[in-house]
Amino acid sequence: MPLTTSSVFPPESHVFQKFPSRRSVVHSTKGIVSCTQPLAARCGIQVLEAGGNCADAAVAVAAGLNMTEPCSTGIGGDMFCLFYDAKTKKISALNGSGRSGNKCTLETIRNSLGLKDGEYGKIPMSSVHAVSVPGAPAGWVDVVERFGSRKLSMEQVLAPAIELGEKGFPVSEGVAFFWDRSEPQIRQASPNGSEMLKKDPSAKDGIRAPKAGEIMKNPTLAKTFRALATEGKKGFYSGRIATELVKVVQDLGGHLELDDLAHHLETGSEPVNPISLKFRGQNVSELLKDAVLDGKDGDDVGLELWEHPPNGQGIVALMALGIIQELEAAGRIPTWGPADFNSAPYLHAVIEALRIAFADAGWFVADPNVADVPTDSLISQPYLAERAKLFDPARASDIPDHGSPALRSSDTVYFAASDADGNAISFINSNYGGFGTCIVPAGCGFTLQNRAANFSLEAGHPNALAPRKRPYHTIIPAAVTNLHDGSLHSVFGVMGGFMQPQGHVQVLLGQVVGRLSPQQALDAPRVCIGSGMSRDGGADRVVFVEEGMPAATVDGLRALGHEVQVVRDMERAQFGRGQIIRWSVDPVEKVGSWSAGSDPRGDGGAYPL
Numbered sequence: 001m002p003l004t005t006s007s008v009f010p011p012e013s014h015v016f017q018k019f020p021s022r023r024s025v026v027h028s029t030k031g032i033v034s035c036t037q038p039l040a041a042r043c044g045i046q047v048l049e050a051g052g053n054c055a056d057a058a059v060a061v062a063a064g065l066n067m068t069e070p071c072s073t074g075i076g077g078d079m080f081c082l083f084y085d086a087k088t089k090k091i092s093a094l095n096g097s098g099r100s101g102n103k104c105t106l107e108t109i110r111n112s113l114g115l116k117d118g119e120y121g122k123i124p125m126s127s128v129h130a131v132s133v134p135g136a137p138a139g140w141v142d143v144v145e146r147f148g149s150r151k152l153s154m155e156q157v158l159a160p161a162i163e164l165g166e167k168g169f170p171v172s173e174g175v176a177f178f179w180d181r182s183e184p185q186i187r188q189a190s191p192n193g194s195e196m197l198k199k200d201p202s203a204k205d206g207i208r209a210p211k212a213g214e215i216m217k218n219p220t221l222a223k224t225f226r227a228l229a230t231e232g233k234k235g236f237y238s239g240r241i242a243t244e245l246v247k248v249v250q251d252l253g254g255h256l257e258l259d260d261l262a263h264h265l266e267t268g269s270e271p272v273n274p275i276s277l278k279f280r281g282q283n284v285s286e287l288l289k290d291a292v293l294d295g296k297d298g299d300d301v302g303l304e305l306w307e308h309p310p311n312g313q314g315i316v317a318l319m320a321l322g323i324i325q326e327l328e329a330a331g332r333i334p335t336w337g338p339a340d341f342n343s344a345p346y347l348h349a350v351i352e353a354l355r356i357a358f359a360d361a362g363w364f365v366a367d368p369n370v371a372d373v374p375t376d377s378l379i380s381q382p383y384l385a386e387r388a389k390l391f392d393p394a395r396a397s398d399i400p401d402h403g404s405p406a407l408r409s410s411d412t413v414y415f416a417a418s419d420a421d422g423n424a425i426s427f428i429n430s431n432y433g434g435f436g437t438c439i440v441p442a443g444c445g446f447t448l449q450n451r452a453a454n455f456s457l458e459a460g461h462p463n464a465l466a467p468r469k470r471p472y473h474t475i476i477p478a479a480v481t482n483l484h485d486g487s488l489h490s491v492f493g494v495m496g497g498f499m500q501p502q503g504h505v506q507v508l509l510g511q512v513v514g515r516l517s518p519q520q521a522l523d524a525p526r527v528c529i530g531s532g533m534s535r536d537g538g539a540d541r542v543v544f545v546e547e548g549m550p551a552a553t554v555d556g557l558r559a560l561g562h563e564v565q566v567v568r569d570m571e572r573a574q575f576g577r578g579q580i581i582r583w584s585v586d587p588v589e590k591v592g593s594w595s596a597g598s599d600p601r602g603d604g605g606a607y608p609l
Contacts, residue, residue, distance in 0.1 A: 025519045025595050028608030032594045033061060034579035035415035036072075036602035039169050040064030043160035044417055047152065048609050054417040055083060055147035056157050058427040059140045063161035063225060065413045066446065067218060068169055069603075070196065070435060071178040072495075073413040075224060075236070077431040077449040078132075079139040080308050082274055082479045082491065083147045086422030089486040091306050091479055093274040094146065096139025098132045098264060099367075099468045100452055101256040106465050108255060110457055123453045123465075125433045126185065128254035130450035132471065133264045134245075136429055137228055137236040142269040147425070155229040162229075165222030165445070168215040172603035176212035177570055182435050183209040186447075189438035190248050195220050195445050196435070221445025237265035244441035245448070252439065263468065276306045277318040277379055278483060281325040283335050284512050288482065302483040305508065307476055310365045310373045314476040316501035319357035321508070322384040324349060327391055341514035342549065344556025345393070347527055350509070351543055351562065352391050354502055354529055359400040360387070366462040367470040373462065396561035399540050414477065414493035414500075416581045418594045420609070424581060426477035426491035433497075476500050480508065488583045490518070494599075496576030499528050503576045518580040519597030525549040526575040528567075546575050577602035 026032060031054065033044040043064035044057035052060075058081065066074040079096040109129050115121040123130045144154055171179070186193040186209075197207040198216055210216040227235035236242065242261045249256045280302035288301055305321060307314025327333045333349045340346045366373055377383055390400055418424040436449040454472045455465035463472045474497050480489040494503025503526065510521035525548040530540030545554055547568040557564050567574055577599040585592050596606035 023519050023523070023598065023600055023605065025517050025597055026606035026608055027593055027595050029420070029591060029593045031417070031419040031609040032581050032596045032606055033057060033415070033417045034581055034596045034598045034606035035061055035065065036413055036577055036599075036604040037065055037068040037172060037175075038604050038607070039068050039164060041604055041607040043164070045607055045609055046160045047157055048419060050152060050156060051149065052152045052157065053149040053421065054419040054423050054425045055143050056149055056152050057417045057419070058415070058425045059143050060157050060160055061415050061417065062136070062140060062427065062429045063158050064164060065415070065429065067161050067164045067221060068172065069175050069413060070447065071175055071182060072431065072434070073429045074431050074436070074446045075136050075228070076134045076436060076446040077429060078135040078451055078473070078475065079427070079429040080312060080473070080475055080477055081143060081428070082306060082308065082426040082477045084424045084479055084488050084491065086488070089481070091274050091481070092147070093272045093308050094139065094142060094269050095272050095308065095312070096135040096142065096269040097311065097470045097473055098135035098451070099260070099470050100132050100455070100465060101260045102263070102467045103255040103257065104129070104452070104465060104467055106457065106459060109465055112253065115457065121457050123455060123457065125450045125453045126189065126437060127450075127453070128249055128252040128437065128439060130437055130453040131249055131254055131256060131439065131448045132452040133256065133260050134449060135264065135269065138233050138264060139269045141228070141233050146271070154232070158225045158229045162222045162225050165218040165225070168217040170213050171210045171216050173212045174603045176210060178434065179209040182438065185438045186435060190252065190440050192248065192440040192442045193438065195440050195443075196447060218445045220443050224444050224446060233265050233268065237261040241441065241444055244444055248439055248441045249448070272309055274306045275309045275315060275318060275375060275379065276304050277322050279303050279305060279321055279325060280483070281328045281335075282509070282512050287512055287515065300483045303489055303512070304481045304483055305504075306479040306481065309368070309375055311367045311470045312473045312476045313361055313365055313498070313501055314478065315365065315375060315378055316354070316357045316361045317476070317478065317504040318379045319360065319384065319387070320350070320353040320501065320505050322379060322381070323353040323356055323388045323391070326381070326385045326388040327353070330385070330388065332388070332391060332393060336513045338513065338515045341510065341516075342524060342553055344553050344560065346513070347553060347557060348393070348396070348560050348562070349391070350505060351527060351529055352397055354505065355397060356387050356390055356400055357501070358498075358529075364462060365472045370466060370469045371462040394560070414495040414577070414579060416491045416493065416579045416596070418491070418581050418583075422488070422583070422592060424479075424488060424491045424583070426479050426493055428475040428477045428493055428495065430475045430495075432474070474498055474500055476504070478504050490580055490582040492578065492580040494576040494578035496574065498530070499574065499576040502526070502528055503578055507578055507580065517597065518582050518595055522578050522580060522597045522599045528575055544574060546572055572601055575601065579606070581606070
């Protein structure tokens with residue numbers, strides 16, 4: 001049986017304002033949309049009301065977020081999703097990430113960046129060479145075709161977002177802050193930046209970033225959406241939009257060609273098998289004891305965390321969780337209780353497990369269609385047990401090197417949606433860093449992502465840049481099922497570059513260890529470490545701790561040797577913005593219901609149908 005309502009709300013969760021937030025868990029028997037923008041959520045609710053399912057609603061939300069939060073996401077970026085089918089109890093994954101151009105060889109890009117032989121370097125986030133083929137447009141179409149209700153057309157799904165662009169929408173507070181901060185780069189990145197700014201005769205050059213509460217229109221993006229809605233994928237990857245995309249990239253010195261977009265039109269998104277880890281640690285059976293209503297001796301009680309496989313970094317969350325499980329099994333960390341949640345010893349173990357996981361991911365995560373990625377071995381019990389031996393409970397570790405598995409001798413929007421049939425989708429869409437490169441194809445109303453900045457420029461590295469290759473990807477959706485019957489526990493995610501797998505581990509353990517409700521698990525202050533992706537490793541020594549973490553925890557982490565920096569105010573966006581939708585069944589009425597939380601670091605919330 002799925003979770004019961006009593007297991008969604010363990011006794012420890014009933015504390016008013018447990019953390020500095022006053023959001024309540026949102027419930028519905030018919031479906032929920034949880035995202036960072038109320039108007040985008042409304043796009044999804046309208047689609048549910050029209051008879052669509054959660055997958056249809058998710059694409060409507062993705063488009064709505066492109067309109068209302070372009071500083072994080074858009075059709076010029078990439079997407080991934082995990083879809084839970086209630087009838088089959090199966091989780092399916094779709095990789096909607098784009099590839100580098102056919103002429104984007106390592107030699108070509110290194111020469112374009114002026115890098116000498118033997119000189120290590122990275123593609124700058126603002127560089128035109130950071131632009132890879134957008135995967136989101138094909139992904140949106142493929143999600144509706146593969147997982148949608150088949151009751152609504154793409155025109156109906158995109159209609160609410162198109163209306164926002166044509167009639168205008170009031171800008172939310174957080175978005176206004178980041179829009180204003182990005183205005184200089186929007187102006188400088190390409191000749192077409194005015195499309196992403198508000199027209200104001202009194203402003204410099206008659207344009208500026210919109211302020212909170214002001215009406216912003218984006219009719220050119222609405223026109224782009226109409227092309228996708230009426231013509232399908234070819235409306236984006238060929239014709240006017242494709243021509244303008246390639247033109248602006250080549251005018252700025254980039255190497256994308258129309259053939260690269262035609263290639264993605266032909267290949268589309270890739271259905272992939274999700275990867276998972278079974279978690280039975282930290283007394284998770286206590287959390288789930290009411291879920292097994294017909295429990296028998298021998299029932300496998302626990303949770304299974306599902307993630308997207310590489311080229312995504314979801315494997316980091318699985319490895320870290322697996323290392324924590326192995327540490328507990330070996331008696332090197334205790335079975336924690338709610339009082340231990342976010343204590344220094346607890347966070348020390350989480351931080352160190354994540355460091356070890358990132359050390360492997362920074363080397364091995366790459367496009368599995370091009371490089372050999374030992375996914376199964378990285379999350380195998382013997383390998384995780386071996387990597388767990390690197391943990392020292394008494395002190396912070398040095399940055400570890402990657403291991404040898406297989407016995408081989410940035411800004412983003414995450415959102416979730418569910419429907420009355422028990423289906424749920426975990427969906428993430430991203431420009432990578434903020435507005436991406438801030439480069440705007442003329443007359444299109446969106447910016448191009450900077451995802452290719454995540455390629456390595458080191459020959460021989462599995463993630464080294466190569467033609468028609470997908471880079472290491474930070475965006476990852478997650479889902480959790482119950483081991484005893486395969487029913488859905490939740491869909492969830494935490495957006496924000498390399499914070500994402502860290503957020504997955506902290507939010508999931510918050511529910512297991514802290515016995516927190518979905519909302520409280522998102523309210524709780526978080527920590528963030530570096531990814532280990534940079535050669536110098538300087539920033540990777542730092543543990544960023546969110547304002548609101550107990551002083552005793554901060555002092556305790558420093559005593560263990562961690563270099564702690566406390567992050568405050570709007571900079572807390574570094575810790576990501578998450579959403580959770582959990583499923584439970586009323587033990588008396590036998591009626592299923594959804595319970596959702598939404599991160600207070602974002603402008604949105606969870607909205608019931």
